[in-house]
Amino acid sequence: MKKYVIKRILQSIPILFGITIMTFFIMQLAPGNPMETMINPKISPAEMQKMRDSLGLNEPLYVQYLTWIKEILQGNLGYTVKTGQPVAHLIMERLPATLLLTGCAFVMAFVIGIPLGVYSATHRYKLQDYVLTVFSFIGISIPSFFLGLGMIFFFALKLGWLPTSGMVSIGADYKGMALIIDYLKHVIMPATVLAMPTIAVVMRFTRSSMLEVLSQDYIRTADAKGLKKSVVYLKHALRNALIPVITIFGLSIPFLFGGAYITEYIFNWPGMGSLGIQSIVAREYPVIMALNLFTSILVMSGNLIADIMYAWADPRIRY
Secondary structure, eight states, X not given: OHHHHHHHHHHHHHHHHHHHHHHHHXXXXXXXXXXXXXXXXXXXXXXXXXXXXXXXXXXXXXXXXXXXXXXXXXXXXXXOTTTOOBHHHHHHHHHHHHHHHHHHHHHHHHHHXXXXXXXXXXXXXXXXXXXXXXXXXXHHHSOHHHHHHHHIIIIIIISOOSOSSSSSOTTOOXXXXXXXXXXXXXXXXXXXXXXXXHHHHHHHHHHHHHHHHHTSHHXXXXXXXXXXXXXXXXXXXXXXXXXXXXXXXXXXXXXXHHHHHHHHHHTTOOSHHXXXXXXHHHTOHHHHHXXXXXXXXXXXXXXXXXXXXXXXXXXXXXX
């Protein structure tokens, strides 16, 4: 198992290198120029040229790329164009909020999706199965911004049960359990919106996989021996049925972080997603490149986690 994990990590290094090349050169092709956002329109061409020289923007692209990579390896992700703040510090400020939101959405997706998938499979072609199928199609199809605005209108404005936006109540001096409850009230709606597509996908994958496993001979044998249905479903069928779901488990990590861009912006959640939207609008290219690199690492980490879980669930994969 150890050799398998090391091999997968080594295979990820050239992939990450290729991602950095694509990230850098795609940003070079982006319209506009970050200099336009920080330079006075009345500045002379000579002074503009001097500023470009000081920032290294007149160097060949490969030199700029190598400089960027060198700084990244030293832990320096660059500085914002307008304020000069370190990008790494800016991301670390927003990271806890995004981890809280995506962590809650991740737990919701699998805690809700897997039981619903099992229930749908064990009630195949019954009313419950059709209702859950319609629910999954709606969850996959509905846009997150529409669902988010609808939940804000209904649960926050109409019923007044939940706050409309933010991470904590403004001006409130909560401590201890009261502060935790306040966090939960603010995270329920954005986490639900973020988790909804993943819940639907996990449910459909679990249902399909469970139906395939339930048709196997060993399940019929266990059922013929008179074992309880719960034992047959949960002990004998579910573990083998979860192997395809592992793919969703690994890939849902970067998917949730990507979906957080829109969700955080709708609910004014102070995380990396809202930072990404603000950076795109302001043409903060260093921040955008750092966020793209961070997301790429998450994708690779998700794939690695999925591979490790595959090897754990099915030892034949290690060989």
